[in-house]
Each structure stands twice: as structure tokens, then as C-alpha cells.
Amino acid sequence: MKYSTKVSDAVHILAFIQLNSTGSLSSDSIAKSMHTNPGCVRQLMSALRKAGLLSSIKGHPWPSLAKEPSSTTLLDVYKAVEGDKPLLHLDTHTNPECGVGVHIQLSLQDYFDQIQKTAEEEMRHITLQDILDRYQEKISGK
Template identity: 55%
Template sequence: MAYSTKLSDALHLLVFVHEQQGSDLTSDAIATSLAGNASTVRQMMGRLRRAGLLSSVTGHARPELARPAANITMLDVYRAVEGDKPLLHLDTHTNPACGVGVNVQLVIGECFDDIQQAAESTMASITLEDIIVRYRQRIAAQL
């Protein structure tokens, strides 16, 4: 089963841009940090720009945060890269003639909605600044 790492990668990208301010930040350089490819990085940067989280000028490898890290939430980033895509997905291929198959999926869907609301509430409370502070603490602890 495939799962999305877009949120993790987008947060990584934003922290990398924040921490490497003033450096040459080509999509190749960012892709190296993500162990991904430059094309995917450019697509992600486009989504982040459209969401007002990242600013950059075509032809200049100097992207920067479009607003302070304390004003960017994990939910902002999630919505930028995943849109309205839910975290959890129902199995829609159950037998429609089976009372359990139909009704249990509806109940599970209600539970998934509760989980989505709780996750989004938590993501809204975590800022990029929080992630950067914890990242720096982890680095300092390794010294």
C-alpha cells in the first residue's frame, strides 16, 4: 500500500530553506537533502508558493519563507501539498449486499472524520517555528 510523504517532504523543504538562507538553494540542492528528484521539488515549491508559504523568483536560486515560521502551521503546509485529501481512506469495494459491509464502512467513516478533525486541530497548533526549534535542539544535543 502506497502512502504519501508530501507533508513530511514539504516541511523538510521549508526547514531546509529557512536554515540555509543566503545559500544557493537550487531544486537540485534541495532534492539532494530530500533524497528525491529536482522535478518533484519544483512541483512542491510551486504548491507552497501558491499557498503563500514560500516565495521565489524564477531563475534565482534563493527561495525564502513568504511569512515568519511562527505564522506557518503544519496544517497550512498539509493543505498546500495535500489539499482536502483525508488522512485515512475507506475501503469502498465492500459487498453492497452485505449489511455489515455497508454499515460498518459508514461507522468507520464517521470515526475517520473524528480522527481527521483531531489531526487537523493538532496540526493547526504546530508551527514551522516549533519544528525548527526542536530540530535545532536535536542538533545541539548531538554535539
């Protein structure tokens, strides 16, 4: 089962740009930090740009944050790269003739919706600055 790391990767990109403003910010440089390919970085950067979280000019390797880190929330990043995709997914490939197969999914949907709402509310209160501050704590050994 594959799961998405888009939010984590998008935060990585934003943090890399904020923390390395004097170094190379090409998609190649960022991709090396993420152990991925530059195309993946460009796709995420495009989504961040469309969401108003990143400023860049195509063909120029000097992107910058479009807003202060304290004004960008984890929910902003999540919505930018995942859109309306939920965190949890139902298995829609159950046997339609099995009562459990049908009704357990319907029962779970209410809880999954509640979890989504709670998670989004939490993400609304976590800023990129909070994440950068935690990063600084981690590298300083606190």
C-alpha cells in the same frame, strides 16, 4: 499500500530554505537533501508558493519563506500540499452485497471524520518555528 509524504517533504523544503539561506537553494540542492528528484521538489514548491508560504521567482534559485516560521502552521503546510485529502481513507472496494462490507465503512466514516478534525486542530497549533526549535534540540543532543 502507498502513503503520502508530501507534508513531511514540504516541511523539509521550508526548513531547508530557512536553515540554508546563504547556500544553494536550487531544486537540485534541496532534492539531494531529500533523496528525491528535483521535479518533485519543484511541484511541492509550487504548491507552497500558491498557498502563500513560499516566495520565489521562476528560474532563480533563491526561494524564501513568505511568512515568519512562527506564522506558518503545520495545518497551512498540510492544506497547501494535500488540499482536502483526508488523513485516513475508507476502502471503497468492498462487496456491496455484504452487509459488513457496506456498513463497517459507514461506521468508520464518523470516527475518521472525528480523527481528521482533531488532527487538524493539533496541526493548527504547531508552527514551523516549533519544528525548527525541535530540530535544533535534536542536533544538539538534548
